[in-house]
Amino acid sequence: MSRASNIQLRQLALACLIGAALALLLLTVAGIGGWQRARQGLQEAQRIGALHGDMERLRLAVDYLTLLQPDPAVARGVAGDAERIGRTLAPIDHPTARVAAAHLREITHITAEIAEGRLPPGTSAQPRSPAPQNIARELHTHISVVSDGLHELSTGMQQQALATLRWLLLGLITLVVTLALLSLFAFALIHRRLVGPIRAIETGLDQFATGRLDARIAVQRDDELGRLAQAFNHMAERRELQENRLSESEQRLRLFATATTGSVFDVDLVNRTAWRDERFQQLTGYAADSVEATFDGWTSIAHPADQRRILDNLEAAISSGATYWEVRNRMRHADGRWHYMVSHALLVRDEHGQVVRMVGGTSDITDRLAMEERQNQGQRLEAIGQLTGGVAHDFNNLLTVILGTAELLGEKMDDDPDRRMLAGMIVNAAQRGASLTRHLLAFARKQALEPCVIDVNQLLAELEPLLRRTLGEHVELELTRGAGLWPALVDPAQLESAVLNLCLNARDAMPAGGRLTLETANTHLDQNYADANVEVRPGQYVLLAVSDTGVGIPPEQLVRVFEPFFTTKEKGKGTGLGLSMVFGFVKQSGGHIKLYSEPGQGTTVRMYLPRATGQAQAGALPPREVAIPRGAGEVILVVEDEPAVLHHAMEQLTLLGYQPIAANGGEAALAFLRERDDIALLFTDIVMPGMNGRELADAARLLRPSLRVLYSSGYTENAVVHHGRLDPGVRLLAKPYRRADLARRVYEALHQ
Ligand SMILES: Nc1ncnc2c1ncn2[C@@H]1O[C@H](COP(=O)(O)OP(=O)(O)OP(=O)(O)O)[C@@H](O)[C@H]1O
Ligand SMILES: [Mg+2]
Incomplete structure (x- = not known):
């Protein structure tokens, strides 16, 4: 920044003003002075010019005195005039004036002598005779000298006045030219220092006004305009910052509103107005203007049975001094269905603790509730399943015994039809029970x-x-x-x-x-x-x-x-x-x-x-056999932890023509297998304390690789059934079983 540019505009304007005033003053003073002087000179010249006329009259009077008669009165008049003219010239400080004055004094002196009759020597004593020639010549000489002097004086004065006027004019022209140049200079300076920056400021303001918040004014100066530009730039910067913060927080707000799955609202309880975002339409299906944007408008689409509760709930929250309010209610969607909504809001209070505003959101929880309901239902069914599964398992053991025993009883009562019928009733009842438990196991996913x-x-x-x-x-x-x-x-x-x-x-x-x-x-x-x-x-x-x-x-x-x-x-x-x-x-x-x-x-x-990956099997259901196959004395190792069931199985197998050996657990069974080599089939329960059926079978096969195995179970845990499917090659007899089932399964196990 140059030094000149550091001049401040106010100082510049002041300097211009003072300069102009001084020039004006100078012009006025010089003009008036010069004019006065020129005028005075001219007047003086005029006056002296007039004296020149007087001198001509004096010449005539002298001629009269010298050529006609020396009349004392005329002589006195001439003397008086000459004295008056001399007095007039006295103040003029000029050699010519002084010379003229001296000659005038001589004229006065001579004419005064003539008037008093004291003629100079050699003159006629005749008062009516003219003055002698020498006096006449002397007077004419004086008059001519004075006349010439006056003329010279007058001309000189006139010329002096004119010269003054010329100088005055020249001075004025010089001054005007100087002022014009100065004005040009001032204009150039002002244009450079004012108009340019003002245009830059104007452009900046225009841009800012049309929304370009990054508009700045590039006026790098230390004067008023520079400071104005700086002030504007500061303001624009602050405004841009504020605007950025505002749009950032608006964006954040929008993100929050988007992040919450529902619609957000801001209810003014004092003015009874409300604002809600565009999600409202998405949430309720109603166009924004079809539901009044107030709290009442919002409650108007709530289920009629919920409306009172919503208001009571809100009143309770307000009167308890709570900060938050939450309510669940049904709301009529534009599709005509009732949707479940949850609304929660911050209760904003004024300085007196009055709730004046509610800011919060509403979400549709219909799907969530349905999902929860399904989950609850799933969990409930799971729990019931476990319970029924457990009961059914124990029940099956009992039913196996009851069924088997009743069948046995019926056979032993061959000769007593009444008792046989009673035994048959027990069998029927037990079968119904068995079917019931089978269904329960099916539900418990344990069939x-x-x-x-x-x-x-x-x-x-x-x-x-x-x-x-x-x-x-x-x-x-x-x-x-x-x-x-x-x-x-x-x-x-x-x-x-x-x-x-x-x-x-x-x-x-x-x-x-x-x-x-x-x-x-x-x-x-x-x-x-x-x-x-x-x-x-x-x-x-x-x-x-x-x-x-x-x-x-x-x-x-x-x-x-x-x-x-x-x-x-x-x-x-x-x-x-x-x-x-x-x-x-x-x-x-x-x-x-x-x-x-x-x-x-x-x-x-x-x-x-x-979906299965392989090919479908034709005739998936094997035809059921009718005849009960019987054994031929094969040795069967029966393993069962439940004594009643063990006893029952032994009896049934004996009746079917087999030789059963009883073991109440895995260890006992393995002991038999080590001792005897005539065991044809291992018939074992799956769920047993300690070693389970599967582990027993695995251990037994180590001793006797060709040993055949038939499992039985009230339900099928993972021991032999993975994901509800039997492992390949595994035979299972589900409890409770009838003798026919037992006979068929044992036969299959031994012969297939
Ligand atoms: N197709 C259907 N239409 C109407 N209601 C049904 C239908 N299927 C099941 N239900 C209802 O579900 C109930 C339970 O059905 P589920 O089949 O478990 O038992 P149930 O038919 O009552 O008895 P069960 O099937 O043991 O003879 C039924 O009692 C009935 O009220
Ligand atoms: Mg049914």
Whole structure:
């Protein structure tokens, strides 16, 4: 920055002003002075010019005196005039004036002498005679000298005045030119120092005004404009910073609003207004202007039964001095359905503790609640499953004994029909109990499944005649078999039983008749579906759906239908185990089951069965044998920790023609195996304290690699059944078993 540029504009303006004033003053003073002097000179010259006329009159008077007669009066007049002219010249300090004055004095003196008659020597004493020639000449000489002097004086003075005027004019012209140059200079200076920066400031302001907050003024100076530019730049910087902070916090707010899944709101309770974000529309389905943007507007779309509670709840929060308020309620969505919402808000209080504002958000928790409900239902079913599984296991042991003993009893009472009938009743009751426990085990996912690769379409085709017979005339059966259906990996017998169960439920739901549709299709459950449904693995499934046009299931019952013993059927008509079994079977098979129902419209149960990779086996269900095969004295080692069951099995095997040896645990059994080499079959329970059946069989095979093994179990834990499937080559007799089952299984084990 140059030194000159450090001059401040105010000083510059002041300097210009003082300069102009001084120039004006100088101009005025010099002008007036010069003018005065020139005027005076001219007046003086005029006056002297006038005296020149007087001198001509004097010359005439002298001529009269000298040529005609020396009249004393004329002489006195001439003397007086000459004296007056002399007085007039006296103040003029000029040699010519002084000379003229001296000559005038001479004229006065001579004419005064003439007036008094004292003529100079040689002159006539005749008063009426003219003055002698010498006097006349002397006077004329004086007059001529004075006249010439006056003329010279007057001309000189005039010239002096004119010279003054010339100088004055010259001075004025010089001054005007100088001033014009100075003005030009001042203009250039002002333009450089004012107009440029002002334009820069103007541009900066314009840019700023049109929203360019990064606009800055590049005026690098230390004067008023420089400071103005600096002040503007500061302001713009601050404004830009504020604006950035504002947009940052706005963006943060938007992110918060986006991060919260619902809609956010800000309710002004004093002015009864409210603000809410655009998510409101997404949340409720209503256009922003169709629901009044107030708290009342918001409550107006709440369920009528919830409205009072919302207000009471809010009032309670306010009066308890709480900072937060939360409420759950149903809200009518634009799609006409009731959605569950949760709203929570910060209660903002004024200095008197009055709540003046509520800031918070509302989220739709319908899906979450449904998910929780499903989870709860899943957990409930799981808990019931464990309980029933445990009970059924113990129960099976008892039933095995009861059944076997009753059968034995019946055979021993061959000759007493009444008692045999009683024994038969026990057998029947025990069989019903056995079927019940089997169902319970199925629900508890603890039945032994023998899954194989099957064609579900073929299975349905085989089942169709039975279904038609069972459903009766009034139910129309429709089978929609998906083309190119994948094979499924399930236990066919259990699948048949599941389909039958579902069809029976459908039939019961359509007492006045209706349509039952069985449908198969290939389907894929994706990750989203798996996330929303507990225990579902994403992947490919064979879908088997059973739909009816029956009475449907009310929502409050829907969550309970899979529970064992839940039935709406009258006593004796339904056990409430049908769906539980289907549920347990599908789950145990690694599939998924889903039930949709619309009261008054009908119900659909969808079973998703795991897709198998291999080829479906034809004739999946082995035909049941009728004859009871008998033994030929083979030695069978029976291992069972429950004494009653052990005893029963021994009796049954003896009756069937075998030689059973009893062992109450794994160690005892191994001891027998070491001692004897005639043991043909190891028949062992699976679940035993200490060494379990599987471990025993493994140890036994170390001693006798060719030993045949038959397991029995009330339920099948992981010992022989992995993921609900029997290990290859494993034979299992499920408890409780009838003698015929025992006979067949033992025979198979020995001979196949
Ligand atoms: N298709 C259906 N339509 C209407 N309600 C059904 C349907 N399927 C099941 N339900 C309801 O679910 C309840 C439980 O069914 P589930 O099959 O477990 O037992 P149940 O049919 O009552 O007895 P069970 O099958 O043991 O004879 C039924 O009592 C019925 O109220
Ligand atoms: Mg049923």
